[in-house]
Amino acid sequence: MDLPVINSIPSSGEPAAGGGCASNSCGSTDDQLGHLPEHIRAKVHNHPCYSEQAHHYFARMHVAVAPACNIQCHYCNRKYDCSNESRPGVVSEVLTPQQAVKKVMAVAANIPQMTVLGIAGPGDPLANPERTFATFRELSEKAPDIKLCVSTNGLALPESVEELAKHNIDHVTITINCVDPDVGAQIYPWVFWKNERVMGREGAAILIEQQQKGLEMLTARGILVKVNSVMIPGVNDKHLAEVSKVVKSKGAFLHNVMPLIAEPEHGTFYGLMGQPSPTAEELQKLQDACSGDMNMMRHCRQCRADAVGLLGEDRGQEFTMDKIEDMEIDYPAAMVKRAEVHAEIAKELEEKDNKARAAKAELVSIHGMTPSAPATRPVLMAVSTKGGGVINEHFGHAHEFLVYEASGNGVRFIGHRKTTPYCEGGSSCGDGETALDETLRVLKGCEVVLSAKIGFEPWAPLEAAGIQPNGEHAMEPIEEAIAAVYEELRAAGKLDEKPNPQQKVA
Template sequence: MKSAAEHKGCRASAKTGQVSCGSQAGQGDLPTEIWEKVKNHPCYSEEAHHHYARMHVAVAPACNIQCNYCNRKYDCANESRPGVVSEKLTPEQAVRKVLAVATAIPHMTVLGIAGPGDPLANPAKTFKTFELIAEAAPDIKLCLSTNGLALPDHIDTIARSKIDHVTITINMIDPEIGAKIYPWIFFNHKRYTGMDAARILTDRQLQGLEMLGERGILCKVNSVMIPNINDRHLVEVNKAVKSRGAFLHNIMPLISAPEHGTVFGLNGQRGPTAWELKALQDACEGETKMMRHCRQCRADAVGLLGEDRSAEFTTDQVMKMDVQYDLDMRKAYQSRVERERAAKIAAGQKELAECAGEMSAITLLVAVATKGSGLINEHFGHAKEFQVYELSTSGAKFVGHRRVDVYCQGGYGEEDRLSAIMGGIHDCHAVFVSKIGGCPKSKLIKAGIEPVDQFAHEFIEKSAIAWFKSYLDKVKRGEIQHVQRGDAAIRQGSRISAA
């Protein structure tokens, strides 16, 4: 584990400046033991998230801090955001559910505990759950997400529990800014408020981050971007967590719709626009790999990132299932996934090689409707989100996703939703789909967004690069004029269901 601690996260190539942390197609400069931890982890590898699923179990209801962007809701099946669950579980119920999901979804490789409170404010339930799962399903990676307040007190237990991945939410390193985000913390049997609370919290978070690095435990840092409060400050947070060994930094947009009932939502605090979020992520990237594929998951999420299958695995349903955990079957299925993944990577590299020699400063964004597996395999009207790629002569770079409400309801398009969808991808020059109806197609064209359906069921990167090459050719011939698109809105907390 020494090399994991010494690696200190992601690094940039001295020759190309390209950041490598195994988050793209290959191992890059990662030590083998670290690569084995991240190659099929959908949160730690952007490329892997197209192919592998994760699940969270809601065994940790209590929390030891209050955040102005958080409102935990129980028995809620509609909202898709952190802190929300449909049902809380005991450790025994959780392990039964994990085995059921891992049997039904053999590409589920990661089990996380992320709430709905803080796992380390519920240490007995959290570690009992990890213990049971490690014994029953030893091939599944174990993850823990925490606000970090109690982290230094549990480092030894985390290491003994074979938890190789820990996420800490760090929104500030300046107590003045922290006081605007956190009303109070509960620490050592005492409630603290204001700057005193923020000072204790940031000290404990950074201490815990350093301790994880010393133990060779990979750490991802989450930060919530709150315009006019910590947005500029997050550049300093990025430097601080990188210097202490963070493996990835995930800057997420604030979710602050009034209906969620958070302090920020009720006082009108806005979230960032798509341009603002990307600009901050770009500014922080440097030598630190930014995670851009986060879906800000519920505390009981199940499935690929961007989908939620938790409704298929309620406690009542799980108890009725005939669960036959077959490790050999899971390994065989994942081997097939790896072959498909390799084919996808090879196809993209081949298309990029054919684009070699193209000289252009043009960069643009495109949106993709996909169900997963790295394919353009979703109908425009059925998409719950669009994945966004930045295209240049260097290739196709994943830069984020845009949640939307489903356009097609019962065979009919909802026109008010179409306007919102177009607003969500307004900065994109094209949208790739497996199929699209005549009405949305014509309205997208009128809005300056090209609907692209000729690459249906083909690999995303390969298709996007091929389309971009054609786009550049048209610009050179004078058939079209390249223009910059405007900003786009980030959808605030889409509903899970299509209804």
């Protein structure tokens, strides 16, 4: 039997090597990171977008300095100014580099958990090289402790690699939806290339060539590359396993397959033509299929191009430009505070890991579990959390549930499922019944839901839906609680029962 808690810090020492998704929380092994130089592995451990474990503790922000784009994607509407929607490519206000720097400094002073600043749009950062690099240049001087990263469609990547390396930007995300121009022609209506708009398949072929070239150039320089892919059922869903293989062979260290977001009110081509998005089950199946080939990322929240805070939360409204103007900030003191907070978190993670290792040793000694023990069936469990890696959110307040798979091999993170909170906590729950139906639907396939507290009302409907509510592990670390519940199920003989056919062995 392997570690009961897969996404813990490996024993190799410093937490640096233990970034959740980057190492082993996604059902992958340390060996898959083995090809990365140690100094690059060290860059991942506190990056919330790269490390599943880090995303419970560390915060990030995006600044929207890059409105121009050099391609069109069918899932994007270039009228990017949306204040109420949470999806990539929308922002409330575009900032100048000077405003962006000011905003980053203000946020980093008020949210000391912040480790990462990304530029992700609302257009393509590398189609706005002056604005993007001016922001990076100033920030690397004023806040040298903040990691800088950038997300791009890849078209202008090869010509930007030199400049990226100069600014010490060690994380680049490329969105690669295909490696076949025939597939690309169904996703990208045009690209702007060498002073011309190039339509259809020809444009897609250029984009693919530049993406692959840029990927190779970055990895050759030791710059960390994550690949994002949008799963578009019927368009590239069958093709993404191939994409995964190709990008891994070229040195990408993490693959993030995200579900298409397409609603008519977004005004995108896919939204308006009724292109379906994948279900949570379809997404998981594809992620599992790709995970044989490389490290898969499953905790992405597809955030806005101006998001602020922990993944899954957005505190952007606290940091609008007019509010920042009124803030009095002691920047040097803020940097010292950040260093302290980051050190505290690192210590907490180390202690958590030591505890998990001790728990594993105990489990093995009590039950005599060995790698040759017969495999028990995997069980999906959902938890509600506000962050910090513990079960600390009430069932009725949860905007999302994190889904984990417990099995004889341990506990691994599967993904998150968004919902409408069953009850916002007010005196009246309004259309709470509808919200509960939605939650029951998104939790389909889960057999247990763990929350800090679960009210009387949803209890019976949850049980009727085959989901056991569990409020006994409030404030406990997520993986430990899940391992404990799995052990209870095993002891009660519930794992001998016929497995649910929807659930899949890791």
